[in-house]
Amino acid sequence: MDTYYKPEDLPKFPQIAEGNDLLAKKFFEYYGAVFAEGALTAREKSLIALAVAHAVQCPYCIDAYSNDCLEKGSDLEQMTEAVHVACAIRGGASLVHGVQMLGHVHKKGM
């Protein structure tokens, strides 16, 4: 094996049922329900999924939701903005902890 991530593994996702059919069934039913058209449109959910895929840095999800976003009618500009949302929250999550650092500095420093 020359890499842990292989594109041909993505369509094999349903094979995860081999070890526990019931849990896989429940998961995929839930998954399908989550992405159905609801109070949010399926296109909006796909953009959220794309952003989260970048936050969790999952290449399978990035592959799947890049394609899905295009099929749902999003374009590159909209998808790029979604990725920047993920980036801003990830970066912001680090940066906002700087307030804790500030607190320590203010307490310990003169």
Add this chain to the structure above:
Amino acid sequence: MFETGSDFVALSSLEAGPKRSTTLLSRRVPLAAPDAQLALLDALDLPGGDFEARLAEAGIPGLSPKPLGFFQINVGKLCNMTCRHCHVDAGPDRTDEQMDRATAEACVAALARTPAHTVDITGGAPELNPHFEYLVEESVRLGRHVIDRCNLTILLLPRFRHLPEWLAERGVEVVCSLPHWRMRNTDAQRGDGTFEKSIAALRLLNAAGYGRGDPARRLTLVSNPAGAFLAGSQLAMEREWRVGLEREHGVHFDRLICLNNMPISRYLEWLESTGNLAAYMERLTAAFNPAAVDGLMCRDTLSISWDGRIYDCDFNQMLALPSVVEGRFVRVQDFDAATFAARRIVTARHCFGCTAGAGSSCGGATT
């Protein structure tokens, strides 16, 4: 404007229409030949890639015709644009393939002998054919609903500026290409500047009364994906397009239809040259939906080429796969509704393009 000083601007110019590509024919590439396109598709190692076998597995014994509804006339391959995905390989250099008056008259004579409720005029840019207005007038006179498959940018040429009003006065439905309601994907597929010109043309159509809910002035937008992916949910996209086009451009339309791109001609070339062909065909075959078969356009459509040959659909026409009626090919001059209705529809691997997902046809999703 465009044609000051003379009444003509060369179709090959960017002024006359955006160009994203050039025709396969002008480049003399092997894939310009329909046989080469069919051979390329057939050579793919494609699991589940036998269309007739997939129909049989789904309990469908071949594609049989329904009562004829759509009388589609492809008047020629001449176009002011050269879009990257064109299945016709249309362009400004395709001046040889143009329907002549005698064939146009034969179409009208054949139409009078069919119960088809709709005449669907396509191309190329069908408006460029000198007999376009004759075909519209005669079809309207015969009481048929008429569709003009319009690329929008053609309406900006001075010699066609009368068309929005002219079409509106005759109740012609304008079915026009707009891949996306935002600029990027539209221009990527159809050429730089297409989006801006398309919006300008849509405004002209709106001003002529199109896109306001009047059934006699129906404005339909057609979206093809700008890439190697399938068309999305027509209903969901229509909602977003309606809001987006109105908010950002003040443009109105009546409905949106979504079509898959067929692996034919320039789109086939693009798929192959970008390494997307195998995955796209796998996607189409994996998404084969037996429920989409009932509404396939080939079942209630006939498609006539510029030279009067009859096909089961416009895609078969471009692949040179004519209708087979009692063991032979037919021309519009010899059209007989009864024998035509008894034929079996000709299929090949490209047909997976129409049966994928929600289905795809000249009228949009089939499910």
